Amino acid sequence: MVNPLRPVILAASSSSRIQRMLTGFAPTSRIVRRFVAGETRDDVLTVAAGLLAGGRMISVDFLGENTTDRAQAQRTLAEYRELIWDLARVAPPAVAAVQPIEVSVKLSALGQALAVDGHAVATENLYALCAEAVRAGVWVCVDAEDHSTTEPTLATVEAMRTEFPWLGVAVQAYLRRTEADCRAFASAGTRIRLCKGAYREPQDVAFQRASEVTRSYLRCLEILMHGRGYPMIASHDPAVIAAAERMAADSDRAAGEFEHQMLYGVRDREQARLVHADQAVRVYVPYGGQWYGYLTRRLAERPANVAFFVRALRDGS
């Protein structure tokens, strides 16, 4: 089924008028707080410490995307550098094969969307971030953005993996190309985060119906689970989680040879259940003042999230 609200909400995600209206509106803060750890680094460090103490791994995202100003890209890099060291202080680097602490970054926040030399600037900034992350014992994963960025993003990550083999990347099952990308990336040591995809995409590049997207997800997951890399299963979908369990058994993967990933504030009880069942779980934790694009994508995913938002507005809390 196609969610009728999805295109409308995703269109609102790029409207600066609606953004101004919502960000200045007090009741908005309740729903923001449900999905975002807070606006400051201190906020996210508190949330991170709690999740790690509860046996979950984390991937922290400093919110911001589509930077069109070079100085802003440098400020984002500077924030990530400090974040990495602060996170390493919250939990010292593990000796385990899988680092519990990761940061997630969008190349568009590091300058990919700059009109001049965007690709080079983002690559240079990602390199600096990875080099710092090595020193702190923290991992990095590159988020997937709209389809126009898929090719340069995958190429950048692939090139950088020769020096930073632990560098992860997200792929989106709604894109028609992703099955082939999974085949290409399912080699030893790769860390691939498979998600359904959160942007508004044309039908020539992306499946539109939820059932088609889920079927594509399961085909991609099968490739990754039978490949030689480390699959990161970013989904709250019970059908996906159950399929992952079956595929892990079929491909003789032990619990530590793949991980589940969920968003902060989503299916918390399911996260706890998986941890209790000795499964590796990583929570994606966003923070920062630029939460608008992230929040609207969460609203577009699920009518129940819109209902929560409407209730928050009605109650004025």
Ligand SMILES: Cc1cc2nc3c(=O)[nH]c(=O)nc-3n(C[C@H](O)[C@H](O)[C@H](O)COP(=O)(O)OP(=O)(O)OC[C@H]3O[C@@H](n4cnc5c(N)ncnc54)[C@H](O)[C@@H]3O)c2cc1C
């Ligand atoms: C860790 C992580 C990282 C991500 N990174 C990216 C990225 O880099 N790029 C990108 O485009 N997208 C990213 N996403 C978002 C992703 O693409 C999807 O938009 C989002 O996860 C929704 O898809 P889904 O598979 O969770 O399930 P959906 O198809 O949204 O939902 C399927 C089913 O899951 C259950 N479910 C979903 N949400 C809830 C909820 N709130 N409460 C209870 N049940 C629920 C329901 O049973 C629902 O029917 C990421 C998602 C995660 C979890």
